[in-house]
């Protein structure tokens with residue numbers, strides 16, 4: 001019989017409440033023993049509601065508890081690296097929300113600390129756990145798409161600049177829709193392509209709606225800290241990534257733009273077949289007996305990608321299952337995002 005793993009949580013905001021908490025609570029091998037949040041009343045309310053004894057405002061004090069085996073980090077992006085490194089150093093396994101870190105140096109420090117400590121560091125990649133993604137991964141690994149040589153991916157919102165202050169504050173978030181949404185679909189595309197190494201990028205970034213957003217949100221804004229509510233990130237970023245095997249990927253991510261409707265998508269082109277995955281459908285395009293065929297696979301309902309990702313993390317901790325998300329992928333991903341921002345600023349290609 002495996003022992004129950006004791007979990008401490010750092011950050012009890014939206015994603016924790018709506019996506020992580022149901023997964024941890026339902027897991028028979030996990031017991032939540034402590035909540036930490038700089039907002040003490042939020043941590044205390046969560047502890048009361050779930051009959052948990054530990055309440056902290058400083059994660060270092062929480063990590064001193066030797067009983068805690070693993071930590072879930074759902075703070076704003078800036079804190080992911082410092083909290084992960086402190087937890088790994090204190091002997092905890094770490095499950096952290098995306099993005100890994102706000103720059104490649106911090107992501108590398110996290111990966112180095114995971115290696116040194118021997119503990120598991122897994123950064124959320126919930127889109128890899130969609131039924132469609134897992135099907136495509138197997139389909140591709142079995143060679144059905146042939147050589148995947150190019151693709152494109154994006155997530156475009158017509159009007160969807162996040163309303164909670166830190167997302168639009170570069171010091172806290174590391175950037176706008178590229179780091180927020182881009183990490184989901186660039187990661188998924190690169191993983192499906194077989195994780196080739198990125199070698200260069202060209203990027204562009206635009207901030208056309210930030211001020212308008214502030215005007216529209218004045219009522220919300222008046223009740224918040226003005227400094228935390230500034231908007232100094234892009235609202236659209238696009239780019240082109242080259243990989244060491246010659247493959248390429250076009251990208252486009254926006255929180256606000258004049259498009260018909262919100263759409264998250266990826267398209268991959270292989271020599272034997274193509275694949276399209278959106279938030280609504282998955283389709284394959286191939287030739288059968290010389291005839292072009294579109295195939296629409298049907299997937300079972302009721303798969304929750306965040307829950308599947310958390311279950312995979314617990315399996316890796318308990319049974320030492322090989323993780324499908326490695327810290328080095330995170331370092332490469334943050335390098336891509338950071339290089340796109342640099343290219344956008346300089347107007348030049350950036351070699352990785």
Ligand SMILES: NC(=O)c1ccc[n+]([C@@H]2O[C@H](COP(=O)([O-])OP(=O)(O)OC[C@H]3O[C@@H](n4cnc5c(N)ncnc54)[C@H](O)[C@@H]3O)[C@@H](O)[C@H]2O)c1
Pocket residue numbers: 010011012013014015016036037038039042057059074075076077079097098099124126164180
């Ligand atoms: N994978 C996904 O689908 C997905 C979706 C949304 C958000 N996220 C990620 O989850 C993270 C949190 O986003 P959110 O929307 O829940 O934000 P949020 O603002 O709702 O919650 C963040 C919480 O962290 C607390 N906090 C801030 N600094 C802290 C610190 N130093 N120590 C302890 N607590 C601290 C805040 O008080 C707040 O309660 C972000 O990194 C975001 O990118 C991922």
